[in-house]
Amino acid sequence: MEGVLFPRGVPEGREGLEKYRSRGGYDALSKVLATSAEDVIKQISDAGLRGRGGAGFPTGRKWALTRETPEQPHYLVMNGGEDEPGSKKDRVLMENLPHLVIEGVIISAYAIGAAKAYLYINAHYEAATKSITDALAEAKDAGYWGENGSEFSLDIEIVPAPHNYVAGEDTAVIEVIEGKKAWPRQKPPFPVTVGLFGKPTSVNNVETLANVAPILLHGVDWYRKFGTADSPGTMIFALDDDVNRPGVYELPFGTPLRYLIEECGGGLKNGKKIKAIMSAAPSCAFLPPEKIDTPLDHYSMRDAGSALGCGVVRIVSEGTCIVEEVLRIAEFFAAESCGQCPACRMETSTLSMMMKKVQQGQGGQPILEQFGKILAFNKGKGFCSLIVMPGPPIESAITLFPGDFEAHLATGKCPAN
Ligand SMILES: Cc1cc2nc3c(=O)[nH]c(=O)nc-3n(C[C@H](O)[C@H](O)[C@H](O)COP(=O)(O)O)c2cc1C
Incomplete structure (x- = not known):
């Protein structure tokens, strides 16, 4: 199935700069720099991109709120803390498609008016950190970011994320980058107005940022061909060892849960039957097996009594207590x-x-x-x-x-x- 992030299926191995460029990599950035930041935000809003870090907040709205806050400077933070049990999509993106992620970071920084971006990456993700570090160097040499790089100056720094779940919460992320304990802050104020070092900050998930360049390169209409009218685009879902083919799968929103479990995952191991499904493990409601045809999109999952979260799907087999x-x-x-x-x-x-x-x-x-x-x-x-x-x-x-x-x-x- 064609995807937004994985056009030819989950990539095997790391995609370097030349390969990325051969399929239009960094062309979106060139287009964007000839466009106003406001127009970039409008395209992301029109595309209906929503955060993939769990809460599903509209990305264009978050960027507009950050950009419009007069206080300076503005910051962009990429959230690659990823410590939710079973979640691996951000690791796969950073390891295998580092330039797709970095192009999204540069464009997002341009859109919100930030001259500094922090890439917050799970400290246990050694391969992902190396892949991103190498790609940053390649992209800097090529003039895509840096002091004398693209038409706007941008500094990018990697910050290791502590290995605990709460350290992925956006205000805890900000605290860690400021050199403090991974403790969330009381909200409001929200980071878009009072964030990193007290300044307007957009914290965006890795997968969210990976969607940015394809949207701007191919256009809003192209993006909206994926998914449903209410939940456009695709989402990466993770299946664990309960199925025959565990892994990550990018699917258009609205795809029935059954397709993910049976066609992608190959059904439960040992031909077992399903007792319950969690579509956003471990923090959502269990769904009974009768709900297996529920479409994987924000509204259908909510109506079914559950949620999409960040796409970790856990299947409980019959016989499990x-x-x-x-x-x-x-x-x-x-x-x-x-x-x-x-x-x-x-x-x-x-x-x-x-x-x-x-x-x-x-x-x-x-x-x-x-x-x-x-x-x-x-x-x-x-x-x-x-x-x-x-x-x-x-x-x-x-x-x-x-x-x-x-x-x-x-x-x-x-x-x-
Ligand atoms: C306990 C907890 C852990 C979280 N962990 C992550 C995480 O690892 N990665 C992430 O992107 N968002 C995580 N979030 C959600 C973030 O607070 C935030 O909503 C997200 O980074 C915003 O990015 P998005 O708008 O692109 O989804 C977590 C939230 C909570 C409450």
Whole structure:
């Protein structure tokens, strides 16, 4: 299937400068420099590009808000923190298509009026960091960025991202770049007005930025041929070891979930049947197998009761106990809460402790009723959205699979064993 980012399928190996140029690489940048920044932002808005880092915020709007804030200087931050379990799309893009990513960075900096861009890259991603470092040198030598490079001056610097989940949250990213702990800030103010060093900042995910050059090179109409009217373009989805062909797959928005699982992933390993699907693991609601034909786009997933997040699709096979599954998720969030906000620290550790009790058969039916109350009480009380993330998996699991919970509570044993 033709894609925006992977026109000939997921590339094998790293694409160097010459190969990238032979398929129109950096032509979008040349076009852009002959256009006003406002027009670039308009094209990105008209294309309907939305952030691929999880929240799906409209990119053109974020850029316009940054550009229009009079305070100077402005900064661009590429978010390649990628520490969500199962996520690997940003690593693949940085390793294999570094120039596509860098061209997106340069154009985005031009659009928001930034003279400095920071590339925040997961410190464990050695190959990706090397690929981007080498590509930056190649692109600088070719005059695409730098002091005397393109018609606007741009400095680009790589900053290693600490290996923890919260360090990918945009204001935590900003704190790390400022040399501080990866602790999110209270919002508002949002980074578009008060961001890095207190200045207007656009934080954009790697995949978001990778979409920029193709849109500007081929045009809005071309881009809108992919996906749906409400969710134009494509998105990269990641499948893990639950399927026969794990990996990353770029699909137009609106493609049925079934296509991803069966055609791309080759179905579940050992011919197992599906018990539940998470379309945005680990923080979305479980979907029952009947929802397998739900289109993979923002609105359809929301209507189905779930979300798209950053495209990590987890499939739970029949025979797996949902209580064990949810316990692992609750423990993950308890471990990853940065501990800064008392409500988040207490909520995530309490939920994890309660799930452990359920697993061991303690608490009876009343403990199940407590989950919703604790989640509702703490909603909105953290600086970042980690505080709400355990809710959808826990509450959907209790609703969809009461039998698994009842079995644990009645016997203290796992029905799967
Ligand atoms: C706990 C947490 C972790 C996050 N991790 C990442 C991450 O690794 N990469 C990313 O791009 N966005 C991550 N985000 C979302 C960012 O805060 C932000 O929305 C995103 O970088 C904006 O880019 P986009 O508009 O291109 O999606 C995370 C958010 C939260 C709450």
